[in-house]
Amino acid sequence: MEIKVIVVMRNPKDVAVSYYNFEQQNPWAQSQDSWDGYYREFRDGKAVFGPYYDHVLGWWQMRDDPHFLFLKYEDINRDLTSAVKTIASFLKKDLTDDAVRAVVEACSFQTMKERYAQSSYKPLQIFTRKGKIGDWKNYFTVEQNREFDAEYEYQMAGTGLSFEFK
Template structure:
């Protein structure tokens, strides 16, 4: 559920129905959101308080406004570094908050049930009214009131090798981000932390050091792969819900990777397809003005929810990259107690 502000500033409720995503995205309300100018040919990055962001999709004005965001103790923030399992855990959180009502969940896309607070994409939504929100912001950029009011934070992390690979493919498939020239170039950027949302290790450790706070739950992607039911039960208890075993089982089935990938209300591919179409139209329009005929390269479509596996990094890291990364992880996480299953 989301809220779209009209020109008169009245709040109009937006709720996706159970049509196919491409039909839902044909609605005037979604078209308004997709008409944002972030889907343009040239991607410009900017730096805000030491962290890199794409200028059109995460604006300085939005980040600045978040500094005075008014949080509530009952709010639940789903937080993670990018491609750590955010969409997965946010659907778990949303399913629990909705009492495991799967019919209700499948009438509204997860991106609108748990909106992305720093994204310009949601600038037209009354995100402040939502009890569930998501963010990739590092701790020093999350609204200070979240910590002051002790809002609940569900933080999901993932072994950084797999996260790096997933982030690489996300940059390729996402038209609002710069496309890496090569895997090696992206690896170097990720390794150095010169990438959107900054150094992954600083992001991890900020929230890891809060893990003993009663309002913070630290979850690992690998634990979700190993025993999703146990994680659903942990999150449910953390959020203060008592749910029957049958409902828990239904949530587990609904939130399995296979189920979420084929569900248009949990897989954001439809949103990105629209973004690609918008960008293609702009490119063709510009080429037509210049009298140029474009020949589009053929490439395999990459899904937002690609594999959802542990250990896919082995298909990408060279021996030298793996050795360097292992030493780097040891250096950055030494003494923290934070470790990963690779």
Template sequence: MEDFKFDGKERLPVNYVKGIMQPVPTCDIWDQIWNFQAKPDDLLIATYPKAGLEQAKQMSSPRTLKTHLPIQMLPPSFLEKNCKIIYVARNPKDNMVSYYHFQRMNKGLPDPGNWEEYFETFLAGKVCWGSWHDHVKGWWKAKDQHRILYLFYEDLKKNPKHEIQKLAEFIGKNLDYEVLDKILHHTSFDVMKQNPMANYTTIPTEIMNHSVSPFMRKGTVGDWKNHFTVAQNERFDEDYKKKMADTSLTFHFQFS
């Protein structure tokens, strides 16, 4: 990956690994990723994009790692070592809007084109890390066989205290109310948006141009209504119904 020269003028090319689109530098080191050796006390946070295994080797235990990989592409050692995994899923309409704006500002991903074009691209699953539908369903199916805590972005927004408590129990930490309140404060969207460690503003403009769209844009539930036309919404619902017919997984598209 170090040998890949990227000046930010052009966008990174993409290729496919196991039928899933990935940026070329990821494809080039796929064998290293696949053979990554997890440790039993690793905690993995998995999400579809917008819901680095490299430096992980140097981290002391317990390590917290992050991935966007679908379950079938997860390095086998994570499941073999019975690692705890937290998966966060977000409703596909808001996810689509967020991913669209992320691709607009991030030269490390393909140019999304205009909203109408991207709508079709996303529905077809022709985006990096693959189809949203397959991603959320794959992890949902795996949660009963492995140590996976499956959380929903919408629940985290609506009742963060309850969800963080659930997360703490899963990783085996007792949180008193004072600590819980501190976590709630520091993980609130408005605070994280101002934090350079979370908002990616330290990354060069050639790679992530925050003037096109900030990395942390809105973080709301239901923003899709500002982007979807009536026709697109009907088409999306029809497509969603077909693709999600084989799962018990359900999502909230807005707060009532």
């Protein structure tokens, strides 16, 4: 059996906002109550999952391995049909146009959110909020954005990896 790994990455500003909101919904989270406090934790690599850049760049080291497929959340969000076709090709699966349409419909953010709401299966917490790109603009202050951009440029320099912040 050939192992295949699909890595989905998202721009770090939206990751920070998503995790902040996720942790606000979970009583076990030890996060700061305020966005400012959480921003500092995330910036300093003290969020629950550790430093963002260590995580993403750790996976990114595998980018030339043919067993790995890297997708960006922003690209999937913009064109789910192309993402489904890319994944099918990576997995060496031939899908008819009807099958692609069915997968796209089943995997749309709205459909998954609606199906979860109707489901009787409720593990600890499954978190579906907006699924939008650029929500960070509703949280980051001008100073936080400036500071974050400088650190982002430093951390990502020379990696060949970049994200859309919209």
